Amino acid sequence: MTETDKMLATVADGIGTMTFNNPERHNAVSLEMWEAAGSILDDFANNPAVRVVVLAGAGGKAFVSGADISKFEDERASQTAYERYNAAVDRASTLLYEHPKPTIAKIRGWCLGGGVGLATCCDLRIASDNSRFAVPAAKLGLGYAYKGLKKIVDLVGPAYAKEILYTARQFTAAEALGMGLVNRVVAADDLDAYVQDYAVTIAGNAPLTVAAAKVAVGEAVKPDAERDLARCEAVVDACFASQDYIEGRRAFMEKRKPDFQGR
Incomplete structure (x- = not known):
């Protein structure tokens, strides 16, 4: 399998699905995969046939298990390589977090490190009951960047964020639901159908209304001084x-x- 085969994109029934396809490494993400993810998300944003974006992992055992450590010798061997890697991660993460379409993380199995980061960039997170979550930075001596940390805090609050980061332990799907890290937990056998139904439901609603809601919620979580209420008013109009x-x-x-036609 080549690096370009490790990111898959499909569009059907108004749903754009981006799949991390590196199952032999539990869908660990390499530089090329991060760069391809950015391109796919950009394409989905500009494709009127896509009304909802779903992120998934191939192989049935993992959503995303973080960075592909086997690539570190090449991808982080120099300052230039390190900067290129970080730029690719930041671009894909920002495109996902600021995506104009609703986004859903379909989480099955391991969701670790960068996988948690990707999931928290999505609007909704739906997990199978056999999923496991962890941010193991403290076991690796890594610092966790503020932008990613803040997304975790925004979802679960400071107390649970500290528990996740201080312990670096694995949390069950039920624990993740209790913290607010995920929206829903369903039986593993039902996950595909459940997410498909959710995505089809959203895709069938008025795209401009859904987009306006996404804008308003995004502004609502900002500090008062940073809110763009004129933008909120414009999308409602x-x-x-x-x-x-x-x-x-x-x-x-x-x-x-x-x-609905989105116009």
Whole structure:
């Protein structure tokens, strides 16, 4: 398998799926995979056929298990290589966190280190009941960058964030749910169908309304001085001025499913 084969992208039923395809290493992510992830996310953002983005891991045993340590000798051998690696991680993570479409992490099995980082960049996290979560930086002597740490704190609060980072231990799916690290936990056999149904449900809703909600929630978690309320108002106005608003009203009156076009 070449490096380019280790990231897969498909589009169907309004859902863009990005799969980390390195199962022999529990979907550990190399530099080339990070760079490919950035390109895929960029393509999904600009593809009108994509209304929801789902992240998944291949092989059935892991979502993402962090960085591919076997590549470190090449990828971090020099300052230039180290900077290129960090830039690729930051670009993909930022594209995911700021993605204009709703994003779902479909988590099965191991979700470790950078896998937790990727999951916290998504809007929703749905995990199988056999998933395991950990940020093992403290066992490796690594520092955890502020941007990634803050996303964990935003989800679970400071007390649980400290527990995750101080202990570096593995948490069960039930523990992750209790902390608020994931939205839902379902039986492993039901995960694919459950996430598919969730994604199809979101894809069938009015894209401009969903996008407006994503903008508003993003602004709501910022400090007061940093909130762009004009942007929130603009995306709401765009909904009311859209053809989808007309379609939604007509469909309601006609007792049928609306056919939203995102305009």
